[in-house]
Amino acid sequence: MTKSQNSKQRSSVAKRTLYYYWQSSKKYKWLAIGTILSTPIVVLIRTTLIPLIFANMIDAISAGIPDDQVISTLLPQGLLLIGLYLGGSAILGWLRVYWCWKYELKVLYDLGTLCFNTISSQSMQFHSDRFSGSLVSQTNKFIGAFERLFDLLIFDIIYIISMFAFIMIVLAPRAPLFALGLTIFVAIYILCSGLSFKKISHLSKERAEAENRQTGQLADSVSNILSVKSYGRESHERHRYANFNRASYNAGIAQMNATMKRDLAFNFVNIGIIAIIVVFMMAGVPVFGLSVATLILIVNYSMSIMGELWNINNIFKHINRVFGDAYEMTKILDTKDAVVDIENAQPLKVKKGKIDFKNIAFKHQDARESIFEDFSLSVKAGERIGLVGVSGSGKTTLTKLLLRFADVQDGEILIDGQNIHEVQQVSLREAIAYVPQETTLFHRSIAENIAYSKPDASREEIVRAAKLANADEFIKDLPDGYDTLVGERGIKLSGGQRQRVAIARAILKDAPVLVLDEATSALDSESEALIQDALIKLMKGRTSIVVAHRLSTIASLDRIVVLENGKIIEQGTHHELLEKHGAYHKLWSRQSGAFLDGKD
Numbered sequence: 238m239t240k241s242q243n244s245k246q247r248s249s250v251a252k253r254t255l256y257y258y259w260q261s262s263k264k265y266k267w268l269a270i271g272t273i274l275s276t277p278i279v280v281l282i283r284t285t286l287i288p289l290i291f292a293n294m295i296d297a298i299s300a301g302i303p304d305d306q307v308i309s310t311l312l313p314q315g316l317l318l319i320g321l322y323l324g325g326s327a328i329l330g331w332l333r334v335y336w337c338w339k340y341e342l343k344v345l346y347d348l349g350t351l352c353f354n355t356i357s358s359q360s361m362q363f364h365s366d367r368f369s370g371s372l373v374s375q376t377n378k379f380i381g382a383f384e385r386l387f388d389l390l391i392f393d394i395i396y397i398i399s400m401f402a403f404i405m406i407v408l409a410p411r412a413p414l415f416a417l418g419l420t421i422f423v424a425i426y427i428l429c430s431g432l433s434f435k436k437i438s439h440l441s442k443e444r445a446e447a448e449n450r451q452t453g454q455l456a457d458s459v460s461n462i463l464s465v466k467s468y469g470r471e472s473h474e475r476h477r478y479a480n481f482n483r484a485s486y487n488a489g490i491a492q493m494n495a496t497m498k499r500d501l502a503f504n505f506v507n508i509g510i511i512a513i514i515v516v517f518m519m520a521g522v523p524v525f526g527l528s529v530a531t532l533i534l535i536v537n538y539s540m541s542i543m544g545e546l547w548n549i550n551n552i553f554k555h556i557n558r559v560f561g562d563a564y565e566m567t568k569i570l571d572t573k574d575a576v577v578d579i580e581n582a583q584p585l586k587v588k589k590g591k592i593d594f595k596n597i598a599f600k601h602q603d604a605r606e607s608i609f610e611d612f613s614l615s616v617k618a619g620e621r622i623g624l625v626g627v628s629g630s631g632k633t634t635l636t637k638l639l640l641r642f643a644d645v646q647d648g649e650i651l652i653d654g655q656n657i658h659e660v661q662q663v664s665l666r667e668a669i670a671y672v673p674q675e676t677t678l679f680h681r682s683i684a685e686n687i688a689y690s691k692p693d694a695s696r697e698e699i700v701r702a703a704k705l706a707n708a709d710e711f712i713k714d715l716p717d718g719y720d721t722l723v724g725e726r727g728i729k730l731s732g733g734q735r736q737r738v739a740i741a742r743a744i745l746k747d748a749p750v751l752v753l754d755e756a757t758s759a760l761d762s763e764s765e766a767l768i769q770d771a772l773i774k775l776m777k778g779r780t781s782i783v784v785a786h787r788l789s790t791i792a793s794l795d796r797i798v799v800l801e802n803g804k805i806i807e808q809g810t811h812h813e814l815l816e817k818h819g820a821y822h823k824l825w826s827r828q829s830g831a832f833l834d835g836k837d
Contacts, residue, residue, distance in 0.1 A: 283326050284538075285404055292537070358574060359569075374449060430552075433553070590780035593650070593651040678730070690743065
């Protein structure tokens with residue numbers, strides 16, 4: 238992508254960022270309007286009127302006031318000063334902060350909801366292509382960017398514009414030449430800031446991208462710390478993270494150097510402003526006939542403007558950073574989900590549980606070859622079938638297509654005659670109890686994890702499901718029993734314990750369709766034997782699809798389907814397949830299924 242194309246893309250994404258911010262904030266427009274309209278009034282009082290009144294009081298005192306006229310001359314101005322400060326600066330200033338704060342909190346809440354809903358509704362392919370830690374970071378940055386952007390608008394942009402306008406209104410009639418000179422230097426300053434902003438905008442984007450990669454790498458290493466330590470790869474991970482950290486550091490240095498060069502040039506503009514202040518201080522009274530009050534205002538107002546001029550640099554920098562931080566999440570918000578409900582999709586109604594895969598074709602987004610082509614399989618209502626085959630044969634992919642974690646490119650999948658592409662995804666998944674091969678748990682209590690499939694379940698129902706899954710015994714031995722927190726992704730539990738909790742969750746769900754994808758792969762032989770009866774009872778009367786490499790797990794099922802390269806090469810009962818002396822017989826004879834990779 239050329240630099241011009243990249244600039245156009247960034248500009249387009251920035252517009253989309255503003256679009257999402259506006260959509261989330263427009264319903265609170267009165268809070269925003271109150272904040273925006275009150276800001277110039279507060280600025281007028283604090284930066285212009287109060288210094289003007291003080292200067293007039295000093296001017297009156299320096300001109301000499303008779304003793305009997307001090308109170309009558311200064312008291313009205315003093316009372317006006319107190320009134321302006323109390324009513325305009327203190328009370329209105331307090332209201333401005335309150336409106337601003339409340340407005341931002343409401344919008345941040347809606348933006349957080351928007352980001353979470355968008356991410357959680359994306360397909361499994363979307364999540365497979367991204368670091369979970371990076372998504373968390375991008376969400377936080379996108380939300381925080383709005384708060385910084387509105388703060389910039391209220392406390393910096395509107396503040397500076399209002400202050401300069403009001404100051405010029407006061408100074409122009411009193412010292413027109415000084416007002417003109419000051420305006421020229423401010424214009425030069427803003428022009429230089431705008432030009433430098435364009436030059437360093439890409440550096441801000443590169444830094445944001447580098448920080449996202451760094452965060453993602455950190456999350457990847459920490460979430461897989463068990464693998465890191467078990468293979469003694471701490472040094473490798475430190476070196477890998479150091480590279481991402483160094484890239485982030487270098488991007489920050491490049492941005493810093495460009496900013497520092499710009500700031501050096503701005504120092505000369507400030508020197509010019511100081512020079513004209515000195516000239517008017519020396520020649521103001523004798524040459525231009527200025528009053529003491531005007532000289533005081535020149536110094537006071539000029540110092541205020543110079544202080545805010547430095548802030549202009551930060552405004553451009555923060556605007557750049559705001560859109561840089563929001564960049565990735567804005568693209569995600571614009572991402573069209575690969576798996577969506579059709580318009581007016583109806584809930585799935587499962588009465589029997591018959592499943593039909595009809596002439597389906599599927600390949601992964603980045604794959605060269607299809608996994609399935611014109612594949613068909615029918616599962617009777619209440620039938621229990623096992624799927625076996627070497628890694629890559631399509632077993633797990635078939636279960637994921639049934640759950641609509643991805644959509645088929647051709648053909649259709651039916652449950653009780655209803656095309657799952659035409660029903661609501663939520664209703665589809667509510668009808669299926671699914672235990673994946675890689676069980677992860679929430680960092681919540683064991684009871685909450687089991688009850689995730691049935692949130693309103695009683696403690697008795699949870700315990701019953703745990704007992705059927707052969708999990709109750711180990712749970713009761715934990716420090717807090719069913720209230721024990723399992724750690725991130727269930728790291729405090731062994732693989733077998735996590736699987737038993739997942740099986741208990743499926744038992745509690747009591748769905749008409751059951752999908753077990755290597756659900757007992759992490760169990761030892763004794764635990765597996767104890768849980769077989771529970772699974773048999775669970776599968777009774779339910780349409781069940783069981784993916785397994787450990788063939789003893791599926792030997793008693795109604796039918797076993799042997800897959801190879803996305804095709805059915807054998808099917809029948811355990812005994813029928815053994816008598817054929819084909820692929821299944823070889824797998825059974827070698828008894829090596831337990832050592833095969835369960836992933837497709």
